[in-house]
Amino acid sequence: MAIKITELAFDPYHELKLYQNTQLEHLGAIGATSLFIGTMRDFNQGSQVTGMSIEHYPGMTEKQLDLCIEKAQGLWSILDSLIIHRVGTITPNEVIVLIAVWSAHRGDAFDATRYIMEALKSTVPFWKKECLETDTERWVISNTSGYQ
């Protein structure tokens, strides 16, 4: 299990390849990998968005991410997981978040990935501020539910 907060743009596929090199103990046991990648769009709530900055609460961020994973582990059978989240200045098309869950069977991986994503969105102290085309900035007020 690993979590990583980074100010640098990252390639999720490169990170996954690197991380999977550490999973030797699970070779042959992993049947399912479920991944979610959140990417910055250039349009949100009716406006063109040219950039974004993400602030967080160092320390609490990691603590709450650990808690998300711990809760998911209590609910499903998980072999491994990886969460990477950007902070700082972000431009459209860049990856904001990667969530990966490895398990023996697909139900666990699907459920846990979605659970962790929703838990992250509602409990982990990140805040987005968008830069609009009009050169104004606005805080994103709240996350929508992913289950609608």
Added chain:
Amino acid sequence: MAIKITELAFDPYHELKLYQNTQLEHLGAIGATSLFIGTMRDFNQGSQVTGMSIEHYPGMTEKQLDLCIEKAQGLWSILDSLIIHRVGTITPNEVIVLIAVWSAHRGDAFDATRYIMEALKSTVPFWKKECLETDTERWVISNTSGYQ
């Protein structure tokens, strides 16, 4: 939208990188990428498994995969999707299937990926035969439900 049936082992992350180079039209519009990777385990239904061969019905496979995607597109808002499935001889830890769905919002990507995976497992004409440690072979009789 693309589907690919291959007899060759493939690296899902390499394939995803290549495929995303074709998505220029969706730049800035994609907010969510949901991926599922199914990998061959070395243990199934109480036995050590040393290898597997996957047979399929060429033509019907593609037709049914297209249908899976078409149905998902009718149910959710999808920007793009990719399915790659192995056939032929497979060894443990190799990837059997990759499903990728790109959308603006995460609910659509999550739901559609899972839907396509379940539809594939129940309707697309692939059949697995396992080679056991005891040098015997057995057909996998049926897929389990991913929703339990």
Added chain:
Amino acid sequence: MSIKVYYFASLKEHVGSSEHELDFTQALTVNEVWLQANAELVLPQNTLAAINMDYVSWDSLVSDGDVVAFFPPVTGG
């Protein structure tokens, strides 16, 4: 009328052949195709049928030139 019949996976081993050519003079259902091609064989439970790569029920009628396929439940993914 002439049709092709394909068998896959465990059903191919059960039938002992991957395909049959079948000629007939009257309209046949999928079920009658199976009986005509494999009269002596027990039909395994849960066998699925397709005409021209679409799933069909066993009482569907087969037309000249159709490709009929029989196979066990699918196990991909």
Added chain:
Amino acid sequence: MSIKVYYFASLKEHVGSSEHELDFTQALTVNEVWLQANAELVLPQNTLAAINMDYVSWDSLVSDGDVVAFFPPVTGG
């Protein structure tokens, strides 16, 4: 008793500061910490509170050395 108070995101802008040091002589709740630190400011709706990086309710008691944080609903992911 002495505690630290942190503010994040829009609340940091609202308060005009990212942290306060607070000294007090009697037990305080989180709500009283806010009032003591920012008596003149309207508390934005939905403001969240944490003590030592765990979410807490507004009637939780603060202890010496605690770190209290106030911030708006989170919007990561």
